[in-house]
Amino acid sequence: MAKNKIKETSSKKQEMVLMQGNEAIALGALAAGVDFFAGYPITPSTEIAEILSEELPKKGGKFIQMEDEIASISAIIGASLAGAKAMTATSGPGFSLMQEGIGFAKMAEVPCVVVNVMRGGPSTGLPTSPSQSDIMQARWGNHGDTPAIVLYPNSVLESYELTIRAFNLAEKYRTCVVLLSDEVLGHMREAVVLPDLEKVKIINRIKPTIPPEWYKHYKNNPKYISPLASYGEGYRFHVTGLAHDERGFPTNRADEIETLMERLKNKILHHIDDLVQIESYMMEDATRAIFAAGISSRAAKEAVNILRKAGRRVGMLRPLTIWPFPDDAVRKYLFDMKTIIVAELNQGQLSRELKRVMGGVWNYSKQKKRKIVELQKNNGEIITPEEIVNLFREVR
Amino acid sequence: MAQIPQKVIHKYLRHEKKFPHVWCPGCSNGIVLGTVIRAIEDLKYERDNIAMVSGIGCSSRMPVYVDFNTLHSLHGRAIAYATGIKMYKPHMKVMVITGDGDSTAIGGNHFIHAARRNIDITVIVINNYIYGMTGGQFSPTTPTGDKATTSPYGNIDSTFDICKLAIGAGATFVARTTAYHAIEAKKYIEKAFEHKGFSVVDIISACPVIYGRLNKKGTPAQMMIDMRDNSLPIAQYEKLSEEEKKFKYPRGIFVQENKPEYTEKYAELVKMFQKPEEQGK
Numbered sequence: 001m002a003k004n005k006i007k008e009t010s011s012k013k014q015e016m017v018l019m020q021g022n023e024a025i026a027l028g029a030l031a032a033g034v035d036f037f038a039g040y041p042i043t044p045s046t047e048i049a050e051i052l053s054e055e056l057p058k059k060g061g062k063f064i065q066m067e068d069e070i071a072s073i074s075a076i077i078g079a080s081l082a083g084a085k086a087m088t089a090t091s092g093p094g095f096s097l098m099q100e101g102i103g104f105a106k107m108a109e110v111p112c113v114v115v116n117v118m119r120g121g122p123s124t125g126l127p128t129s130p131s132q133s134d135i136m137q138a139r140w141g142n143h144g145d146t147p148a149i150v151l152y153p154n155s156v157l158e159s160y161e162l163t164i165r166a167f168n169l170a171e172k173y174r175t176c177v178v179l180l181s182d183e184v185l186g187h188m189r190e191a192v193v194l195p196d197l198e199k200v201k202i203i204n205r206i207k208p209t210i211p212p213e214w215y216k217h218y219k220n221n222p223k224y225i226s227p228l229a230s231y232g233e234g235y236r237f238h239v240t241g242l243a244h245d246e247r248g249f250p251t252n253r254a255d256e257i258e259t260l261m262e263r264l265k266n267k268i269l270h271h272i273d274d275l276v277q278i279e280s281y282m283m284e285d286a287t288r289a290i291f292a293a294g295i296s297s298r299a300a301k302e303a304v305n306i307l308r309k310a311g312r313r314v315g316m317l318r319p320l321t322i323w324p325f326p327d328d329a330v331r332k333y334l335f336d337m338k339t340i341i342v343a344e345l346n347q348g349q350l351s352r353e354l355k356r357v358m359g360g361v362w363n364y365s366k367q368k369k370r371k372i373v374e375l376q377k378n379n380g381e382i383i384t385p386e387e388i389v390n391l392f393r394e395v396r
Numbered sequence: 397m398a399q400i401p402q403k404v405i406h407k408y409l410r411h412e413k414k415f416p417h418v419w420c421p422g423c424s425n426g427i428v429l430g431t432v433i434r435a436i437e438d439l440k441y442e443r444d445n446i447a448m449v450s451g452i453g454c455s456s457r458m459p460v461y462v463d464f465n466t467l468h469s470l471h472g473r474a475i476a477y478a479t480g481i482k483m484y485k486p487h488m489k490v491m492v493i494t495g496d497g498d499s500t501a502i503g504g505n506h507f508i509h510a511a512r513r514n515i516d517i518t519v520i521v522i523n524n525y526i527y528g529m530t531g532g533q534f535s536p537t538t539p540t541g542d543k544a545t546t547s548p549y550g551n552i553d554s555t556f557d558i559c560k561l562a563i564g565a566g567a568t569f570v571a572r573t574t575a576y577h578a579i580e581a582k583k584y585i586e587k588a589f590e591h592k593g594f595s596v597v598d599i600i601s602a603c604p605v606i607y608g609r610l611n612k613k614g615t616p617a618q619m620m621i622d623m624r625d626n627s628l629p630i631a632q633y634e635k636l637s638e639e640e641k642k643f644k645y646p647r648g649i650f651v652q653e654n655k656p657e658y659t660e661k662y663a664e665l666v667k668m669f670q671k672p673e674e675q676g677k
Contacts, residue, residue, distance in 0.1 A: 036484055058669040061482050062662065067509040071476035074469065074506075078449070078480025081467060082488070086480070104470055231465035231481060232488050234444050238410075238460055240468035249413055249460060250468075 014194045021159045022089075022186040025179070026051035028163030028208065029087055031200055034113075035061035036084035038075035040094060042070055043127040045117035048089040062131055073101030076112045080105075081239060083230030085167060085204075087104050089115035092134055093124065095141070103142030104241045105176035106264065108248075109218065110229070111205055113166045115179045115209040117272035120380050123210040129380030130183035132294055133346040138178045139323045146261070147268035149275060150323040152180040154297045156190040162320065168203040169275065174225050175266055178321065182345070184295045184382055208235060216246040220259055224267035268324055277320035280330045282308060286315030288339040288392065291330070291354055296343045296383050303388035314392065322350075330357045336366060339395060343375040343383050351376075371395060408433045408443070410463045416626045418457050420528075422608075422616030424575035424601030425455055428522050429577055432493075433462070435585040447490045449478040451498040454529045454603075455522035458493045460479065472503030475510045478517050486659035489589065491518040497527045497535040500556045504536075511565035511594045515658035518588045518595045520559055524603040531604035559650050562596040569595035570651040575602060576623035577647065593657050600627065602647070 019027075026048045029037075037056060039049040049065070056063040062079070066072045069090055076086035090098060095116045105112050118134045120126025134141075138150040149169050153162040163179060170177040208215050210229040212235045219226045226246075231237035242250040243257045251257060268275065279297075282304055283289065292300040297318040307314040317333045319326050334340055335358065344350035351374045363370050373395050377383055419425045436446065446464040450456035452471035459466035465488075469477040474492045482490040492499075499507050499521050510517060526544060527533040535542035536556040543550060562570045569591040571584040581599055588595035602608060602619035613619050626644055628636070633646035 009553040035461075036480070038480065049631075057662075057666050060666050060670075064479070064483055066476065067478070067505050070473060071479070071506055071509070073482035074476030074482070077469075078467070078477035079484040082447075082481045082484040084480075084484045100470055101473070231447050231467075232445060232485050235643055236443060236465050238466045238468070240460070241470060242468065246410060 014196060016191050016193045018189050019156050019192050020047065020187060020189050021156050021181055022047035022117065023051060024156045025089070025163045025181065027112070027194065028057070028160040029054055029167065030059070031197055032164040032167035033085050033202060033204075034087050034167065035059070036066045036076060036086040037062070037088065038066050038072040038086070038088070039088050040066055042069070042091045042094045044119055044186050045089045045091045045115060047186070048115060052080065065260050068103065069097040073098040073105075073114065077101060077105050077108075077110045080110045080112050081231050085111075085112040085171070087115065087167075091117050091119045091127070092121045092131075094304065095134060095137065099141040100143075100179070106142065106146050106148070107144070107241050108239045109174040109227070109264075110176070111170040111174055112161070112176050112240070113170050113179060114176060115163075115181065118180060118182040120378075126292070126380045128183065130185070130295055130382055131345050131378070131380070132182060132296065133349065133378070134180065135228070135322055135346065135349040138180060145266045148178065148323045149175060149195050149268065149321075150170075150178045150180060151320060152294045152322045153320065154185065154294050154318065156185075156188070157184040157194075158190040159185065159195060160192070164200060164202070168199065168201070171205040172203050173224075173271070175268075176230055176330050180294065182295050187218065191373055212236065218244060218246045218248055218260065220246065222265050224263045224270065229334060239389050256294040258351070272324055272328075275321055275324055276326040276329060279318040280333055281316040281318070283315035283317060283333050285313055287313045289314065289334055289337045290316045290341045290343060290388060291318075291334065291349060291350065292343040295323060296345060299383045299385045299388060300343055302385035303392070306385060306389050307392060309349065312392070325353050325357070330354060334358070335368060336363065339371040339373060339392070340377055341373045341388060341391060341395075343388055345377050345383065347376055347378055348374055404437045405430055405433050408436065408462055410461060413461055415461075417461060419454060422602065422604040422619075423454070424524065424599075424603075425522055427456065427575045427578055428455070428458045428520065428581070428599055429458055429461070429584045432491075432520065432585060435582050435589060439586055439589055441489055441589075445488055447478070447481050447488050448493060449474045449481065449490065452529070453495040453498045453527070455493055455495040455504070456498060461614040471600060472498055472501070473506065474498065475503060475506040475517065475519065478509060479506075479515055482515055482517055483659060483662070486516070486663070490516070491520065491589070492520070495528075496521060496523045496525065496537040499510065500536045500558060500561065500669050501606060508561070508565035509554065509645065511562055511567040511656040514566060514568055514593045516592055516594070518585075518597070520585065520588075520589075521598045523558060523598050524601040524607060526603050526607040528603050528606055537598050544607070545610070558596070558598045563651050566594070567596050568593035568651065568653050568655050569649075570598075571596070571649045572598040572600065572645075572647045574600040574623040574627050574647060576620045577627070580599075585647070587652070591652065593655060625676050
C-alpha cells in the first residue's frame with residue numbers, strides 16, 4: 001500500500017513530497033471534500049480505496065467496500081442523493097460493469113466522480129500495464145445518448161488538481177464525471193508541492209431555497225441545471241432512471257422527454273468553454289505537431305524538446321478535458337499543421353476524433369494535403385520519446 | 397355538508413402524481429402498498445425521514461406513488477442504492493420494495509451481502525413467482541413445473557426459498573406472510589421497520605393476469621383463497637409429514653435476533669478518531 005504520510009492540512013506552506021498518482025487522486029478527493037467512497041478492489045486503482053479507507057473515518061467520512069463494481073456505483077449514487085460528495089475508483093473491467101449506473105447518474109443528474117485507472121484490455125487484459133483504450137468507453141460506454149464529462153491528467157500533481165476539478169464539475173453540472181488515469185500515471189512517483197488548500201476552489205451543488213411544494217428538481221432554466229435537494233431534508237422528491245418530467249415522475253409524453261433530453265445535452269454543450277482545458281506546448285511557431293493525452297503526452301513533450309534542439313519546429317497539443325472533445329481548440333492549433341502525429345496506447349481512439357474534427361487529410365484553406373500519422377501501441381508498454389522522434393524523421 | 401372521508405392512505409400518497417397506477421386488476425401490489433402505509437402511520441415515522449428505494453419491476457413502481465424520499469433505481473440494484481443512503485444518513489429509515497426476480501436473480505449478490513453486513517435496511521419482497529413487467533417469464537421463485545412465457549413446457553429450474561436465503565446470508569429479521577394475511581403482514585412490516593439490522597419480509601402475492609392465467613390458478617379471489625389455504629403458521633407446518641409439506645409453505649417470523657448493526661459499527665470506528673470533547677455530539 002502506498003505509504004506516504006498525509007500532511008496535516010493547514011494553511012502552512014506545503015512541503016515537497018514524493019507521491020504516487022493514485023495517492024494524489026485520493027488526496028485530491030479529500031481536498032475536494034469527498035465524504036463517501038464505495039469501491040471494489042481492482043488493479044491498478046486499489047491504492048485509492050486503500051488510502052481513503054484509512055483517511056475517511058478520521059474525518060467522519062464514510063468508506064464502504066462493496067460486493068462488486070455495480071454495487072459501488074449504486075452506493076455512491078444513493079449516498080450522493082442523501083447529500084454526499086461521493087466517489088468510486090476502478091479500472092477497465094470494473095468500469096464496464098459500472099456503465100449502467102453511470103448512465104443512471106447522468107439521466108437522474110446525480111453528482112458523482114468515477115475514477116478509471118486504465119489498464120490493457122479487452123477483458124482481463126493486462127492488469128498491471130498501462131493503456132489508453134477506455135477513451136471511447138468513457139464517452140459511449142453507457143447505453144443511450146447523452147454527453148459526458150471526462151478529464152485526463154498527465155502528471156501526479158495534475159492528478160491531484162483534476163480530481164478536485166472533477167468533483168467541482170460533477171457538483172456544478174449535476175452529473176457523473178469520469179476521471180481517467182492510467183497504470184503508469186497511477187503508480188509512478190513524482191516530487192510534488194501540493195497547492196495551498198485555502199487557495200483551492202471548491203464548488204458545491206446548489207440547494208433549493210424555495211418551499212418543498214414548489215420544488216421541481218428537473219426544471220429547465222437558462223443554465224439547464226436545477227438545484228438539487230438531499231434526501232431527509234424536507235424535500236420529498238422522486239428520482240428515477242426512466243424518462244421523467246420536471247418533478248421526476250415517469251413520462252411517455254414526447255414533449256416532456258424532448259425537453260429532458262435536450263437539457264441533458266445542452267447543459268454540457270452550452271458550457272464547453274467552461275469545461276474544455278488544453279495544454280499547448282511550443283505551438284506558436286510550429287509547423288508540425290504531436291497530439292497526445294495522459295501518459296503518452298509526457299513522451300510527446302520530451303520528443304518536442306529533442307526535435308526543437310535539432311531545429312525542428314514541432315509542438316504538442318494535449319487535451320486535459322477529453323470529453324466534450326475540444327473541437328475548436330484542436331482546429332485552432334492543428335488545422336494548418338503539415339504533419340500531425342497522434343500518439344496513443346490504443347488502436348486509434350483519439351486519432352479518430354482528430355480526423356473527425358479535421359475533416360480528413362485535405363487542408364482546404366491551404367489547398368494542401370496534411371499528414372495525420374498514427375503512433376499506436378497496444379502491447380502494455382508506453383510510447384517513448386525516441387519512437388516519436390524517429391517517426392518524425394521518417395514521415396517528415 | 398358531506399365530509400369526504402379522509403383515509404390514512406391519502407395522507408401518504410403523492411398529490412401531484414398522475415394516477416391511475418400501473419398495476420393490473422387483482423394484483424397484490426396495492427395491498428402491500430396499503431399495508432406499508434398503515435404500518436408507517438402506526439409507527440408515527442416522519443415522512444421526511446423515510447427513504448423508499450426500489451429496483452425495476454411491477455412492485456418497484458411503488459415509490460413513485462408515495463410521499464417519501466423515493467428512488468426508483470436500476471434492476472436488481474435497489475439494496476446497493478439503499479446501502480449508500482443508509483450509510484451516509486444512518487438516522488434515516490431506509491426501506492427497499494422489490495420483487496422476487498429483482499431481489500434474488502439480478503440483485504441476488506446485493507441481497508446476500510447486505511444481509512451479511514446486517515445493515516439496517518428493511519427489504520419487502522413482493523413475491524409473485526413471475527417477471528410481470530416484462531410479460532411473464534419465470535423467476536427464481538417460480539415453482540418447478542409451472543408455466544411462464546419462457547417455460548412453455550414447465551419450468552425445470554429449482555426454486556429459491558427467499559427466507560432461507562436471507563437467513564443463510566445473515567439477515568437478523570426474516571418473516572414470511574401473504575397478501576391475503578394483510579393484518580399479519582402489517583404486523584411483520586412494523587416489526588421489520590423497528591428491528592435494528594437487515595430485515596426481510598417475504599410477502600407471497602398474486603399475479604392473476606400472467607402467472608395465474610398461465611397456470612390456471614383461477615380468479616384473483618381464488619388465488620387469495622389459495623394463499624389462505626396453502627400457507628400455515630410455522631408451528632403447524634412443522635407438524636406436517638414430508639408428503640403434506642410439498643403442497644404447503646410456512647409463514648411467520650423465522651428469525652429475530654440482535655447483532656451489531658453495520659452503520660453503528662462504523663460510527664464506533666469513527667469515534668476512535670474524535671477528540672474527547674467531540675464525542676458527546
